[in-house]
Amino acid sequence: MNSHYTLTKLFLKQELVHQHKGELLGKLWLLIQPIAYIFIFMTIFSQIMGMKLNMSLATNLPATYAYSIYLVSGLLAWQLFANTLQNMTVIYQTKSAIIRKLPISLPWLPLYIPISELVTYSVSMLLFTIYLLFLGQYPSWQHGWLVPILLSLLLFAYALGLITATLTVFVPDVRRAVALLLQLMFWGTPIVYVANILPLWAATLITMNPVYWAIENIQRIYLGQSVELTWLFALLVVDGVLLTLALWMTRRLEVDVRDLI
Amino acid sequence: MTILAVQQLSKSFTFYHSPLARLKARLFNRPTGQHYQALMNISFTLAAGESVGILGKNGAGKSTLLKLITGILLPDTGSIHHEGRITGLLELGTGFDGNLTGRENIRVNGLLLGMSEAELAGQTAAIIAFAELGDYIDHPVRTYSSGMVMRLGFAIAIHANPRCFIVDEALAVGDARFQQKCIAHIKAYQAQGGTLLFVSHDLNTVKMLCNRALVLDKGKLLYDGEPQQAAVHYYRLMAQADGASEVSALGAQQVRIESVQFYDKTEPLTHLTPQQSCQLCFDIQAELTAELTLGFMIKDRFGQEVFGTNSYLMGETLSFVQGKRYQVCFAMTCMLGPGEYTLSASLHKGSAHTEGCQHWLDHALSFQVLAWENYPYVGFAIQPIHALTLSHRSAT
Structure with missing residues (x-):
C-alpha cells in the first residue's frame, strides 16, 4: 500500500483526467459545461426572472443582473455540496473493486471526492469571476470569507457523506433517499428564490438548514453585503459533531462494510 | 526473521x-x-x-x-x-x-x-x-x-x-x-x-x-x-473420510488390500532397475461381493505424481466374491529413472478413488529404482530411443 496521499492523488487524477480519456474535447469539458451554465443563467434568467425578484434583494448592484449573480453564486455552491454528497453516498459501490482487493482506509478513500468537486467548482468560479469583471464587478476583500465558508460546507458534505455511504452498504435504499432529500433541500434553500419572500414560519424553518447558512453567506458576499459570522461558526460546530459521529460509525461498522462489499 | x-x-x-x-x-x-x-x-x-x-x-x-x-x-x-x-x-x-x-x-x-x-x-x-x-x-x-x-x-x-x-x-x-x-x-x-x-x-x-x-x-x-x-x-479430506483414525488408510474396507509387492516372476523384489520387467501384485481380501476398480499412483520423493492408472481406465472390470482372497497383478516394464518412489493404492467404484471408496492406502509401498554404472540417461523417466542417425542435408 502506498501512502494515503499518493492514493488520493491517483483517485483525483482518475476522476478529473482519466474520465475524459478518449473524448475528442477531453479536459475542455471541464470548461465547456460551466461556460454554458453561467451563460444561460446570467443572460436568459436575468431577462425572464430578474426584474421581478431584484426588488427583494437589498443590494447596490445594477438591477439587470443582480438576481443572476445571486442565482449563480448560490447554484454553484449548491452543486458543490450536492455532488459531493451524492458521489460520497455511493463511494463504496463505485470503488468496490478496490475495497475488495486492497486494505485501504475507509474514511480516506472518499477524500478525493470533495477535492475533485472543489476543483470543478473553482473552474466555474474562475469563469464566473471573469464574467463579472466584464460587467465591471471587481472582487473585494470580502471574498476572502469564501475560503472558510466553502471549507465548512465541504466538511459538512464529507461528514454527512461518510454516514450515508456506510448506511448505503447496509440499506441500498439510502442512495435513493439521499437523491430525494437533496431535491427537497434544494427547494428548501433560498437559491432560486429569495428568503424574504417566504412567510415567517417558512423563513424560520429554513434557517435550521446548515446548507442555507453557507450558501446564504456566499450569496451575501456576491451581493456586497456583510457575512453572518454566527452562521459560519455554527456550521463549523455542526461539522465537528457530525464528523465525530461519522468517524465513530465508520470504525464501528468497518468489519461489516468490508464483509458486505 | x-x-x-x-x-x-x-x-x-x-x-x-x-x-x-x-x-x-x-x-x-x-x-x-x-x-x-x-x-x-x-x-x-x-x-x-x-x-x-x-x-x-x-x-x-x-x-x-x-x-x-x-x-x-x-x-x-x-x-x-x-x-x-x-x-x-x-x-x-x-x-x-x-x-x-x-x-x-x-x-x-x-x-x-x-x-x-x-x-x-x-x-x-x-x-x-x-x-x-x-x-x-x-x-x-x-x-x-x-x-x-x-x-x-x-x-x-x-x-x-x-x-x-x-x-x-x-x-x-x-x-x-x-x-x-x-x-x-x-x-x-x-x-x-x-x-x-x-x-x-x-x-x-x-x-x-x-x-x-x-x-x-x-x-x-x-x-x-x-x-x-x-x-x-x-x-x-477429498475422499471425505472424516473419522478415520489412521491417516494412511481409509474407506469402507469390506474389500481390503492386504499387501502390495513387486515381483520378478515369482520372487519378491527389494528394488527395481530401469527397463526391468516386473509385476506389481496386490493381495486382496473380499468380505463383500462387488465389482471394483483397483488403481495405483507412483510418486517421486517430492510427492510429484509420476505415473498412475487403474483397472477401469485400462478397460478391465474386477469382480470380487464375498469371503474369497485374490491376487491382482499388473505386468509392466519399469521405465522410471533412478530414485526413491512411493506407491499409493486404492480400491473403489468407477473411475476415481473419490467415489465409493473401499480401501485407500497411502504409502502402501516404498521402493527404489537403482541404476547401474553405465545407465545412459538422465531424468526421472525413460524415453525409449530406437535409433540414432546422421544424414547429410544439402544447403537450400
Missing part, C-alpha cells in the same frame, strides 16, 4: 434476515443473526524465504485467510503482524481502467499495489516485456482479451517486488508456455529470498513451489508441515 505472524485468528460471518437488522445489531452490539464461523483459532508464522502452500476443500476458509492477511477483511479476534509489503495475485488487475492504455494502467495498478514512482520508473520496461503485449501496450485495455489482461496483471504483481507474495489459484494465466514463465519467475523470486504464500488445488504445483503446507478444513488448521504429509491430509 519472521515475515508474517498470525495468532489465534478467528473470523465469522453473520447473516441477518434483513439489512436493517444487521445495522441495528452492529450499531448497538446485539448480535441476533445466524453465525457462520469461517476461521477458528488459526496460528502460524512465516519466516523470510519460506514458501508455504495452503490446501483445503472449497469453503475451507483459504480465501478468507488470505483476505485477512492482506487486510481486506478484519478478524473477529486474533492478530496479524507483517513485515514489509504483502501483495499478490489476489489483486490481479485491480483498478484496471478499460479506457486507459496498458502502459497507463501499469502506473495506476503499480501505485495501488504500493510501488513508488521510482520503482515504477525502473520496472515499467520489464513489466511490458514480461506481459508480451507488443504494440497493444499503447492500446486501451478494453480492447484486450481476458488472457492479455491477466498477463498484464501478473506482470505488474510480480514486479511489485513484495516481501511476501500471495498467489491465489491465479496461475492459470495464459497458455502453458506463459504459465511456465510465471512459475520460473516465482522460483527466481524464491531464490532471491522472497516469501511465498500459495493457494491452489493443484497439488503438484504446491509440492513443486512450497517447502511447507497448511491444510485447512472447515475453518480449522488441520495440518502444518511438509507438503508430502499435507497432501496426504488433503487427499483424505
